[in-house]
Amino acid sequence: MFLTTIIPQFFQTDKISLLGSTIEYVKQLEEKVKTLEGQNARRTSKPSVFESKCRISTDSDASGSSGSAFAAGAFSPSVEASIHGDTVLLKINCRERRGVLVMIISELENQGLSIINTSVLPFTDSCLNITITAKIGEGFSTTVELVSNLTTALRSFST
Numbered sequence: 001m002f003l004t005t006i007i008p009q010f011f012q013t014d015k016i017s018l019l020g021s022t023i024e025y026v027k028q029l030e031e032k033v034k035t036l037e038g039q040n041a042r043r044t045s046k047p048s049v050f051e052s053k054c055r056i057s058t059d060s061d062a063s064g065s066s067g068s069a070f071a072a073g074a075f076s077p078s079v080e081a082s083i084h085g086d087t088v089l090l091k092i093n094c095r096e097r098r099g100v101l102v103m104i105i106s107e108l109e110n111q112g113l114s115i116i117n118t119s120v121l122p123f124t125d126s127c128l129n130i131t132i133t134a135k136i137g138e139g140f141s142t143t144v145e146l147v148s149n150l151t152t153a154l155r156s157f158s159t
Contacts, residue, residue, distance in 0.1 A: 077154035081143045083136070088113060088143070092130040092150070093123065095158050104130065107153045111146050112139030 077094040090108075094100060105115055113134035123129040140146075 077151055077158070079147045079151045079154070081147050083143055086136045087116070088132075088134045088136060088146070090130075090132040090134070090150075092128075092132070092154075094128055094130065094154050096122070096126050096128045097158060100128065100154070100157060101130065103153065103157050104132070104150065107150055108132065108134055108146075111141070111149065112137045113146075 077092065080091040082089050092104065094104075101118070101120060105118070108115060114137050115132060115134050117133040119131040121129045
């Protein structure tokens with residue numbers, strides 16, 4: 001394949017003109033790539049995941065008198081947040097405690113979010129799997145700050 005067939009608006013056949021046109025065309029393509037990457041970065045965002053995870057002990061010695069599979073101290077909350085447009089999807093795994101859902105919703109509203117939907121499922125005897133969809137409102141900062149604040153609130157609530 002000849003280079004002259006790839007480069008648009010090229011009519012001359014000498015090598016210097018071909019090289020100059022090729023360089024100019026590559027620069028145009030690089031600018032177009034930068035523009036498209038910028039648009040793509042604004043449309044999509046990657047989820048922010050806090051590093052702590054819900055860990056289940058497989059040791060039969062770690063089971064409590066109630067038969068719970070969680071070892072003392074082996075459990076810490078897990079929070080994942082992802083943004084799509086003006087909507088936040090939160091996935092939370094935490095210890096089951098009375099009032100934990102009210103505390104989470106209150107914390108999210110303090111962060112500038114309006115709750116759209118909430119789903120709470122038990123996950124073993126002492127863990128909850130919570131999924132929340134919320135609209136971003138005034139006062140919302142970043143997903144990293146949201147995940148950090150929510151994880152801190154869950155840890156202080158559990159103690």
